Amino acid sequence: MGHGGGHSCCNKQKVKRGLWSPEEDEKLINYITSHGHGCWSSVPKLAGLQRCGKSCRLRWINYLRPDLKRGSFSAQEATLIVDLHRILGNRWAQIAKHLPGRTDNEVKNFWNSSIKKKLLAHSHLSSHHLTTTFPNPKTTNIHVPLTGDHQYYDGLFDASYPNVISPYQPHMIHNQDHLLQTPPPAISQPLLINLDNTNDPTPNLPPLPPSFIVNSSSVFDPTMESLNYYDHINILKPENYDIILSQNSDHNHPIIPFKLGVQANSFELPTNITQPIINCHGLNTSASSQIEYLETFVTDFSSSSSSPPSSLVLPPFMGSKVTSIM
DNA sequence: AAGAATTTCAACCGCCAGGAG
DNA sequence: ACTCCTGGCGGTTGAAATTCT
Numbered sequence: 001m002g003h004g005g006g007h008s009c010c011n012k013q014k015v016k017r018g019l020w021s022p023e024e025d026e027k028l029i030n031y032i033t034s035h036g037h038g039c040w041s042s043v044p045k046l047a048g049l050q051r052c053g054k055s056c057r058l059r060w061i062n063y064l065r066p067d068l069k070r071g072s073f074s075a076q077e078a079t080l081i082v083d084l085h086r087i088l089g090n091r092w093a094q095i096a097k098h099l100p101g102r103t104d105n106e107v108k109n110f111w112n113s114s115i116k117k118k119l120l121a122h123s124h125l126s127s128h129h130l131t132t133t134f135p136n137p138k139t140t141n142i143h144v145p146l147t148g149d150h151q152y153y154d155g156l157f158d159a160s161y162p163n164v165i166s167p168y169q170p171h172m173i174h175n176q177d178h179l180l181q182t183p184p185p186a187i188s189q190p191l192l193i194n195l196d197n198t199n200d201p202t203p204n205l206p207p208l209p210p211s212f213i214v215n216s217s218s219v220f221d222p223t224m225e226s227l228n229y230y231d232h233i234n235i236l237k238p239e240n241y242d243i244i245l246s247q248n249s250d251h252n253h254p255i256i257p258f259k260l261g262v263q264a265n266s267f268e269l270p271t272n273i274t275q276p277i278i279n280c281h282g283l284n285t286s287a288s289s290q291i292e293y294l295e296t297f298v299t300d301f302s303s304s305s306s307s308p309p310s311s312l313v314l315p316p317f318m319g320s321k322v323t324s325i326m
Numbered sequence: 327a328a329g330a331a332t333t334t335c336a337a338c339c340g341c342c343a344g345g346a347g
Numbered sequence: 348a349c350t351c352c353t354g355g356c357g358g359t360t361g362a363a364a365t366t367c368t
Binding site: 018019039040041053054057061090091092093104105108112 | 352353354355356357358362363
């Protein structure tokens with residue numbers, strides 16, 4: 001419940017702190033539903049509350065808003081949080097935007113109580129085989145997460161975090177090098193195939209580094225209704241990828257993403273998707289075979305600049321979208 | 327049954343960015 | 348350019364709830 005002490009926004013009048021009573025809730029709900037909140041600093045006075053505006057805002061946003069979902073997080077939501085956290089870090093508000101009816105506070109609490117504990121416990125079991133790195137003679141190293149049943153619980157803490165490609169925390173990826181069996185050469189970027197982010201409209205995000213592969217299934221979970229949830233996380237939008245790996249041989253109904261080591265969720269993308277789909281159908285799902293496959297692909301593709309390796313099944317529009325190899 | 331230990335989560339704090347004056 | 352105000356955010360707190368012994 002925090003602690004006492006003044007706050008700049010409510011020094012002038014004495015204000016109540018701590019838990020909200022049902023009566024206070026009712027006053028706030030009545031006021032906002034009939035007037036809107038307008039300027040939060042004026043809400044308490046107009047609503048007849050002995051609270052500071054900031055407290056009213058927080059109460060409304062985190063608890064009284066009618067569109068809140070409440071209740072326990074579903075498995076899908078938990079998975080999504082883990083995936084988004086890999087990419088966004090502790091950007092709870094950003095994460096919460098992709099969980100309808102959930103607040104940043106709720107997501108943060110859920111992470112700090114439930115997920116973090118599980119992840120920590122699990123990382124102790126499997127942190128020694130989180131990641132591999134292999135040299136690519138024509139480019140640089142590729143970091144590929146080795147995944148298995150504990151995909152979500154691997155290496156999310158301490159030096160082992162993250163075990164996935166995370167454009168916002170490359171230093172942490174580097175910190176993981178001590179876990180590798182073979183020390184890699186100096187790495188400037190852990191990611192490989194560039195995506196064209198020149199039109200990235202997302203504000204407040206650093207320029208996106210090259211990204212390699214959509215490495216998640218849950219972010220495209222069909223229960224999340226549509227890809228529109230990912231409007232603000234452009235790196236997770238399939239159209240922002242140069243290449244999508246698919247386990248579906250039917251390119252008219254591509255299924256993404258190809259997730260290393262695990263079955264991709266069955267989820268149909270819109271049929272007007274324009275980026276190349278690499279057919280991974282039938283590929284052995286062991287991590288080592290996938291890495292070998294990817295290495296071959298990347299090497300061949302980079303050496304032929306714009307022509308895809310002939311051994312791959314690629315749609316005709318495959319070609320020049322790979323803009324650079326880091 | 328009851329006290330201790332642990333967990334949950336609502337609410338707070340401080341900081342920051344952006345806008346107004 | 349500067350100050351002040353406000354809203355928004357992430358980190359943190361601690362009472363209440365729950366679990367453990």
